[in-house]
Amino acid sequence: MPLSLRPLEPATRPAFEALLRESWEPSWDDAIQREIVAWRYRERPSDGRTWLAFDGERCVAMIDSFVRPWLLDGRPVMLREHCDWYCAPSHRPAGIGVVLMRKLMQQKEPIVSVGGTPPTLALLPKLRWAAMPSLDVRYLPIKARGLAAGLLRRRWPEQEALARAIPGFVPLRRPRPAPPPGPDARIEPWDPAEEAPTPRAAGLVELLPRAEHDWMRRIPPTLGRPLSLAFRVAGALVGVSFSLLAPAAAGLEGFIVHLQLADGTQATADWVVAETARALARDGAGLIRCLAGDPAKTAALERAGFLGAPPRPAFWWSRDVPAPASIDGGFLRADDFVPLALLRGRRLSARAMPERAIA
Structure with missing residues (x-):
């Protein structure tokens, strides 16, 4: 037919x-x-x-x-x-x-x-x-188990639960702290009713509008638990971060999905990145991943202790608008933040080693 x-x-x-x-x-x-x-x-x-x-x-x-x-x-x-x-x-x-x-x-x-x-x-x-310019890929192995699980998932996903043989308390790297960029600095849950600050930056910059933020916060618990943080200095909102703490076959994995800053200063980027990573580590993440295109964010990830991986290529299609000279984005694009690979790894591990895998 x-x-x-x-x-x-x-x-x-x-x-x-x-x-x-x-x-x-x-x-x-x-x-x-x-x-x-x-x-x-x-x-x-x-x-x-x-x-x-x-x-x-x-x-x-x-x-x-x-x-x-x-x-x-x-x-x-x-x-x-x-x-x-x-x-x-x-x-x-x-x-x-x-x-x-x-x-x-x-x-x-x-x-x-x-x-x-x-x-x-x-x-x-x-x-x-x-x-377009590629996005930088960064990861922070908080625990030896988290790093081993990530490596197994990429090569032998059905064996990912073997990483649970490594004690969960064995550390590798902890996020390095960064000082706040001004007086009366505080971190609090990001109110879903509050719009994120508009960045002042050139090139193509990813945004997280309020309606999308509300939808992403309602991600099924099977896939993960959201973490939304607001960063204020002297009462002014200087940045927000949206992250996901997702269950994997050998523990929890963190994704810094989106970083939106009111300015491009290095001090603000350092503080927002470091405190977001520290919050994910406190909540049990054994490995944290992030994407970035803005040089200040990339530098902040490196200062917090993140390691580099091969960059992620970016492409542009338009008949009328030339390709932007730069791009700053994260895991927010389309549904890149949905950790289906982790869910698949849990399922495969449960079949291969039901006594080891997380349900």
């Missing part, structure tokens, strides 16, 4: 969820999948549209996107962020995935892409996407 492109809507949802189950592989049970899908696709405030390819009545490919506000040289812009790009193996030779990507490229907003699989990174330049 001829192929057709359709949007995700109530009539196409059952076929879409069947394909989604295939793309996620048997990584969790149906109850967990229903919980994740309801939050991820039905409750999100940013509906960038999910496009589906059908062969008859069977959904064989999909591409999803978010539309979110960013700053471009201090000016608010709406950008599209693509994610969940998948095609059934039986239809990959027909190039259905590329057809869906071209459908996305026809929308009015510029598109930003960060990271991706090797095939994706090879394809985007062929579709005339422009390369």
Whole structure:
């Protein structure tokens, strides 16, 4: 039967969820999948549209996107962020995935892409996407167990729970503290009703609006526990951080998902990064990860003790707007902050070593 492109809507949802189950592989049970899908696709405030390819009545490919506000040289812009790009193996030779990507490229907003699989990174330049500066990848191994678990997950995910053989109290690195940038400095929970401060920075800068923050705070507990912090000096809000403490097969892992600062001073960046990392460590994170593009944030991560990893490439698509000269973002883009790899590792470990893995 001829192929057709359709949007995700109530009539196409059952076929879409069947394909989604295939793309996620048997990584969790149906109850967990229903919980994740309801939050991820039905409750999100940013509906960038999910496009589906059908062969008859069977959904064989999909591409999803978010539309979110960013700053471009201090000016608010709406950008599209693509994610969940998948095609059934039986239809990959027909190039259905590329057809869906071209459908996305026809929308009015510029598109930003960060990271991706090797095939994706090879394809985007062929579709005339422009390369942007890469984002810095940083990690802080708080505990020996956390570092071992991360290494096992990358190479042998079904063996990740073996890291529990390392006592959880064995330390590796602790976040280095940083002094506050001014008098009467305090840290408090970030009120969901309060907007984050607008950065004063050039280039492309990621933002976390209030509606997105509220949605992200409602992430299913199966995936993790959010940590939102507000940083004030003399009563003024100088920065916010949004993090996630996620359960893995061998303990807890922390993600500094987003850092939004009112200014680009090094002292503010040092304080916000150091205290966010210290809060995650106090809550039990054995490993903390973060992305950054702003030089002040990268320097703050290094001063706090974070180590470097290979950078994450970034690409830009627009017919009208030239690629920005710089990009500052984190794990906020699309759904990069959703720790599906950790959930998959827990499931695989539970099957291989049920007495060791976290349920």
